[in-house]
Amino acid sequence: MSVLLIGVVVLLIGALSWYLLIATEGVYLGRRVVIALYDLYARRYDRIKAFDEAWELQTLAVPLVKALQDVPQPLILDVGTGTGRLPYLLCRVPHFNGKVIGLDASGRMLRVAAEKLGKDRRVGLVQQDATRLPFPSQTFDAVTCLEVLEFLPDQAAALAEIARVARAGAPILLTNRRGLYARLMRGKVQPSEVFAESLYAYGLEEVEIETWQVEYDLIWALKAARPEPEARKREETP
Numbered sequence: 660m661s662v663l664l665i666g667v668v669v670l671l672i673g674a675l676s677w678y679l680l681i682a683t684e685g686v687y688l689g690r691r692v693v694i695a696l697y698d699l700y701a702r703r704y705d706r707i708k709a710f711d712e713a714w715e716l717q718t719l720a721v722p723l724v725k726a727l728q729d730v731p732q733p734l735i736l737d738v739g740t741g742t743g744r745l746p747y748l749l750c751r752v753p754h755f756n757g758k759v760i761g762l763d764a765s766g767r768m769l770r771v772a773a774e775k776l777g778k779d780r781r782v783g784l785v786q787q788d789a790t791r792l793p794f795p796s797q798t799f800d801a802v803t804c805l806e807v808l809e810f811l812p813d814q815a816a817a818l819a820e821i822a823r824v825a826r827a828g829a830p831i832l833l834t835n836r837r838g839l840y841a842r843l844m845r846g847k848v849q850p851s852e853v854f855a856e857s858l859y860a861y862g863l864e865e866v867e868i869e870t871w872q873v874e875y876d877l878i879w880a881l882k883a884a885r886p887e888p889e890a891r892k893r894e895e896t897p
């Protein structure tokens with residue numbers, strides 16, 4: 660009987676640990692745990708993700724560069740850049756002559772990004788939290804944030820910051836989680852239609868959902884030329 664009890668307790672602890680640390684990547688345990696887990700996995704991250712470079716170029720970097728074709732030397736911010744997925748792809752688009760700043764709170768993820776990106780002068784890396792972007796309002800010609808928002812304790816603050824640092828008319832590229840893991844992340848992930856609709860309150864417009872991966876939709880939007888009064892107020896308050 661007691662052996663059975665111990666077995667059940669061990670099983671429950673195992674299931675709870677899997678849920679809190681693997682399935683939801685520490686998000687219910689707070690920011691520090693999320694970052695510590697990414698620090699821990701940094702060296703294995705690219706191997707685990709097994710990115711398909713050609714497909715990623717075609718679905719992320721090429722459309723982004725195309726959306727910026729009228730901007731000479733565009734300045735792009737990638738929030739939660741991790742191991743530099745988006746900066747790496749942008750630098751592989753022929754004739755990309757802009758600059759991209761990859762921002763992340765995990766020092767070890769950024770270290771891997773720095774190793775991958777070498778000394779490419781088009782890329783800068785910054786260690787900082789997504790909810791406190793260290794840039795003046797309306798700095799960037801485009802802002803991206805891929806596979807990050809659901810891991811933030813304060814997603815609204817990050818979205819407000821993303822909208823604040825984007826220039827009027829700037830393309831904004833986000834992801835929204837879907838599928839089984841999204842269903843496990845109660846209060847952190849909404850259906851893409853609901854998430855897309857919520858972005859207008861941050862001063863974004865022309866929001867479009869694109870089916871992308873089994874686990875993520877892409878959300879394309881533009882920073883409105885004249886954001887809603889609420890979003891404008893946020894932008895004016897440092």
Ligand SMILES: C[S@@+](CC[C@H](N)C(=O)[O-])C[C@H]1O[C@@H](n2cnc3c(N)ncnc32)[C@H](O)[C@@H]1O
Pocket residue numbers: 690693694697738739740741742743744745762763764765768787788789790804805806807810811
């Ligand atoms: C799933 S990875 C995505 C990385 C990259 N965007 C990609 O698509 O491969 C999530 C990233 O968000 C970062 N992150 C989590 N919480 C953060 C926070 N509060 N501020 C900044 N970055 C954060 C993690 O360190 C990690 O690099």
